[in-house]
Structures are given as structure tokens and as C-alpha cells.
Amino acid sequence: MAYKPQYCPGQTQVAENRRKQLDPNHKLEKIRDVTDKDVVLVMGHKAPGAAYPSAHPPLSEQQEPACPIRKLVTPTDGAKAGDRVRYIQFTDSMYNAPCQPYQRSWLEAYRFRGIDPGTLSGRQIIECRERDLEKYAKELINTELFDAALTGIRGCTVHGHSLRLDENGMMFDMLQRFVMDKKSGMVKYVKDQVGVPLDSEVKVGKPMDAKWLKTHTTMYHSLVGTGFRDDAEYVEYIQRIHALRVKYGFMPKEA
Amino acid sequence: MTDATFPQCRIVTERLLNPETTEHLLNKLSEIAGIRRMVLNGPRLPATVTYGPATGMANPHNMRKTIHVGDQEVELQVHVGTVILELESRDVIPTLKTACEQVFTNFTFRIQEGKFMKTEPSLVDYCKYGPDADKSILGLADPSSKSKPTIIQGIK
Numbered sequence: 581m582a583y584k585p586q587y588c589p590g591q592t593q594v595a596e597n598r599r600k601q602l603d604p605n606h607k608l609e610k611i612r613d614v615t616d617k618d619v620v621l622v623m624g625h626k627a628p629g630a631a632y633p634s635a636h637p638p639l640s641e642q643q644e645p646a647c648p649i650r651k652l653v654t655p656t657d658g659a660k661a662g663d664r665v666r667y668i669q670f671t672d673s674m675y676n677a678p679c680q681p682y683q684r685s686w687l688e689a690y691r692f693r694g695i696d697p698g699t700l701s702g703r704q705i706i707e708c709r710e711r712d713l714e715k716y717a718k719e720l721i722n723t724e725l726f727d728a729a730l731t732g733i734r735g736c737t738v739h740g741h742s743l744r745l746d747e748n749g750m751m752f753d754m755l756q757r758f759v760m761d762k763k764s765g766m767v768k769y770v771k772d773q774v775g776v777p778l779d780s781e782v783k784v785g786k787p788m789d790a791k792w793l794k795t796h797t798t799m800y801h802s803l804v805g806t807g808f809r810d811d812a813e814y815v816e817y818i819q820r821i822h823a824l825r826v827k828y829g830f831m832p833k834e835a
Numbered sequence: 836m837t838d839a840t841f842p843q844c845r846i847v848t849e850r851l852l853n854p855e856t857t858e859h860l861l862n863k864l865s866e867i868a869g870i871r872r873m874v875l876n877g878p879r880l881p882a883t884v885t886y887g888p889a890t891g892m893a894n895p896h897n898m899r900k901t902i903h904v905g906d907q908e909v910e911l912q913v914h915v916g917t918v919i920l921e922l923e924s925r926d927v928i929p930t931l932k933t934a935c936e937q938v939f940t941n942f943t944f945r946i947q948e949g950k951f952m953k954t955e956p957s958l959v960d961y962c963k964y965g966p967d968a969d970k971s972i973l974g975l976a977d978p979s980s981k982s983k984p985t986i987i988q989g990i991k
Contacts (some may be wrong), residue, residue, distance in 0.1 A: 735887065736886055736887030736888075737884070737887060738876065743851065745850055745854060746851040746852075746853065746898070747852065747853045747942070748853075749849070750853060754878060754879065754894075754896075755896075756895070756896045756897065756898075757892055773886045774887045774889050775884045775889035776888065776889045777896070
């Protein structure tokens with residue numbers, strides 16, 4: 581029988597959502613349409629429409645050493661062109677945000693090529709060649725992985741993921757890069773990811789309602805969503821990993 | 836330094852408070868007799884960006900406003916999430932609860948009793964205020980900043 585990856589354990593909706601996001605054959609639901617120009621504006625690495633600055637000449641113009649690995653691996657578009665390495669970083673609120681840092685790195689490893697994800701407790705950064713990054717960032721923003729109020733695009737000063745939401749339901753942001761337009765209910769970015777004011781606002785749509793978030797989140801939260809301890813299979817899995825790691829620390833010897 | 840006999844409590848809300856709600860709450864609290872000292876806690880909202888490529892640029896933020904409490908202007912420097920209070924007696928707590936119920940209509944809150952304020956001057960307090968500091972202001976403002984506590988005339 582052909583191997584079928586299980587991606588992750590668990591019997592709850594949260595675990596099911598995790599599996600869906602991790603499965604590269606599952607097409608992520610597109611729920612907003614942020615343009616290429618807007619993505620470039622929010623990331624702030626270059627002006628929209630400007631040429632991609634390069635870190636080295638295109639691969640076709642330079643002599644490559646004889647290397648079997650280079651023959652095996654097809655370079656990404658950005659690597660072929662010699663683009664700079666740039667980044668986008670996300671902060672996810674603990675209050676039922678649709679994605680979370682560990683999950684992000686995991687799913688990106690399944691779905692994208694030529695990336696260097698960095699996972700921290702409340703934020704996750706992804707680094708790759710600039711033109712690849714724009715493509716990936718667009719997918720990360722436009723699909724069900726992103727919520728306008730509970731996911732933040734923040735290059736620095738990221739604090740907010742573990743804080744209570746504000747009265748408008750927005751995640752705390754010391755630099756207030758994104759604000760809620762009370763009239764239209766739309767969330768718009770007024771600063772780029774490092775806090776430099778934007779010349780034009782970038783609209784990322786309305787925040788999703790609590791019901792949608794609860795059924796789409798990949799984060800366990802006993803107060804506002806599904807408690808981790810309600811998922812017996814996941815607890816068993818984590819306890820098994822924990823026990824094995826601790827035992828391995830003592831270098832057990834097989835009898 | 837706080838007299839240990841004065842009870843303390845803290846108001847914790849489900850959401851971080853907008854300046855308008857904070858103003859509403861503080862005005863309700865200022866009408867209550869028996870509150871000695873109060874601290875507004877929450878994540879800081881600096882006037883300029885403090886870190887990263889935008890360091891030094893202005894940081895406009897909807898939640899950093901000057902509010903009017905009693906007869907005083909109070910400049911909010913934090914996004915208020917917790918209000919710590921020192922009371923003259925525990926009898927004030929039911930009145931506090933009533934005031935909070937009038938303000939927090941869209942989300943929940945709770946009032947916890949305990950010890951939340953500084954009881955001894957820290958090293959930083961000593962450096963800032965010296966050995967003869969007015970002990971009633973310890974812990975009310977960040978000693979490393981130039982800000983000072985605001986005195987609001989009560990009704991007593």
C-alpha cells in the first residue's frame with residue numbers, strides 16, 4: 581500500500597485544520613484579494629514596480645562548479661535571477677488566529693521551495709529570494725492562513741500574540757501598523773511591516789467572525805476555542821515524544 | 836511605601852480598553868470615596884518608534900490619547916489592560932464593582948483582591964528619589980521616566 585502521510589495527530593477540529601493546511605494537495609481557500617503591489621508595499625523592501633536588486637549575477641551568466649547536487653535541484657526563479665534574500669514576518673494572536681508560528685514553518689516546508697523559516701513563540705519569519713517571497717507572501721496573505729484582525733505582518737516590534745484583544749477585536753500592536761476603519765469595518769495597513777508610514781493604505785478586508793475563526797483555527801485555547809486537553813490523541817502523541825526525548829537524554833542502551 | 840493594612844485590588848478586563856472606556860471608568864472611579872492610589876497597567880505605547888529601521892519616527896497610535904479625569908488631564912502612555920487600586924477599606928469593593936458593571940457592558944471583567952503594588956523602594960527608586968523619597972508615590976510612575984503621578988481631587 582502506498583504511504584499516505586498523516587501530517588499530525590488529533591481528533592478535534594483544530595487538528596483537522598492543521599492537517600488540511602499541512603497537506604500540499606489541499607488547496608487553501610482564497611478569501612481576499614491583496615494585489616502584488618500591495619504585498620510589496622506592506623513588506624517595504626523595494627518600491628512597487630521597481631526592478632529586483634540582485635545579490636549575484638544570474639546563474640545562466642556565471643560559471644557553476646561541477647556539483648551533483650546542483651544538477652539534481654532546480655533553482656527557484658529568484659535564485660536563477662540572483663535576487664536578494666528578503667523576509668516577511670507574521671504574528672498570530674492566541675485568540676483563535678487561523679495559523680500559528682510552528683504550523684507556518686511546517687506548512688511552508690511542505691508547500692514552498694527555497695525558504696528559510698524561523699519559528700519563535702509568537703512570530704514566524706520566512707526568508708527567501710525576493711521574487712519567490714512575493715509569490716509566497718501573496719499566498720500567505722490571501723488565503724485562509726490570514727485574518728485581518730488576528731494576524732499581523734510585523735518585521736519588528738511584534739509583541740501582541742499573547743495579549744488580550746482590544747475592544748475592536750484587534751490584536752495589540754505597539755506600532756499600530758493596521759487599523760480598523762469603523763465605518764466600513766475594513767482593516768487597512770497604514771505602515772509597512774517595520775513601521776514606516778505608507779503613502780497609500782493597503783486594505784486587507786474585514787476580520788472574520790468568531791464562528792469562522794473557531795472552525796478554522798489551528799491553535800488550541802481552552803477559553804475561546806478548543807482546549808488542548810480535549811484532544812486525547814494529541815496529548816498522547818506529545819507525551820510520547822516528550823518521554824522519548826527525555827529517555828534519549830540519558831542515552832539508554834539496548835539490552 | 837504602602838501601608839500593609841490598606842487593601843489592594845485590581846480590575847482585569849476581557850479586552851484591552853479604548854481611551855474612551857478608560858476615561859469613562861476613571862471618571863466613575865473618581866466619584867467613589869475611599870480610593871487612595873491607582874495605577875494603569877498595560878503594554879506601552881511610545882510616541883516614537885523605538886526599534887528597527889523606523890527608529891525615531893513618529894508613532895501615531897489611536898490608543899495613546901489625553902483623557903480628562905475629574906479636573907485633570909491624563910496622558911495615556913499605555914494601552915490600559917489592568918487597573919490596580921489601593922483602597923482605604925474593603926467596603927469600597929462592592930461600589931467598585933457597581934461602577935465597573937456600568938462601564939463594561941460589552942465584555943466581562945473581574946476584580947481581584949491581593950497585593951499588587953510595591954511595598955519597598957527598589958534600587959531604581961533609590962537612585963531616582965534618594966533615601967528620603969515620598970513613599971506614597973513609589974510604584975506609581977516608572978522611575979526611569981520623567982512622568983509623575985497625576986493627583987486627582989477626590990470627593991472626600
